[in-house]
Amino acid sequence: MRYNGLLSTLPRELKIFIGAFVVVLSIGFYTGLLFVNETSTSSAQGIEENYLGNEADEEAEIMKFKKSDREMLTIVHTHILSMSFIFFLLGGILWFANLSKNLKLFLTVEPLLSVVLTFGGIYFLWSGVLWMKYVIIFSGTLMTATFTVSSLLVLYQLIFHSSSSQLKK
Incomplete structure (x- = not known):
């Protein structure tokens, strides 16, 4: 089956539908990143504090406590799915x-591998494997980059690519 390039041959209505889906999906994805930035910052220390707490830091602006077993299982389960x-x-x-x-x-x-590394890494960090915060940062960054590139490629091909048969019509 030839599937390479079929995206540009779809009818206009399907292109609009797929394009709208990718835009809405991107809004949801990047809103999630804004939430991550609000709750843990993107620094190694911020990630560690978000899951392990910062009760020992008397000068902390916002007091954070170690996540419970239930919270961690919910975070890992829902995000991986x-x-x-x-x-x-x-x-x-x-x-x-x-x-x-x-x-x-x-x-x-x-990105599927990065999902496992990111959220598995969060669980291991919470379990006490502190160096996993660097794996989380790397895999999360790579996951975001692949999402961005994939979304832009799909949108670009929906908008700017047309098959030779469509050009003749």
């Missing part, structure tokens, strides 16, 4: 773009 679904849907659309197979493979598999 929802993020895997987000990347499955975006990746499924990306496979129909006109791109190299290797690029598509990287952009669709890497």
Whole structure:
């Protein structure tokens, strides 16, 4: 089955639908990043404090306490499920773009690995493996970068690419 480049051959109505979905998905994704920035900052220390607390720091502006077992399981469970679904849907659309197979493979598999590393890393950090905060930062950054690149590639191909058959019409 030939699927490379099918995105640009879709009817206008489907392109609008897919484009609207990717825009709304992006709004949700980046709003989540704003929330992360509000709650933990993107520094290694901020991530550590968000899950392990900062009760020992008497000069802390905002007192944070170590997350409970229940909170951690909820965070890890909901994020792994929802993020895997987000990347499955975006990746499924990306496979129909006109791109190299290797690029598509990287952009669709890497974020799934980063989801496991990021949220597994958060659990291990909470369990006391403090160096995982660096894995969390790296994998979270890579996950965000692949989401951004994938979204932009899909939108670009929906808006600016048209098949040769559409150009003849």
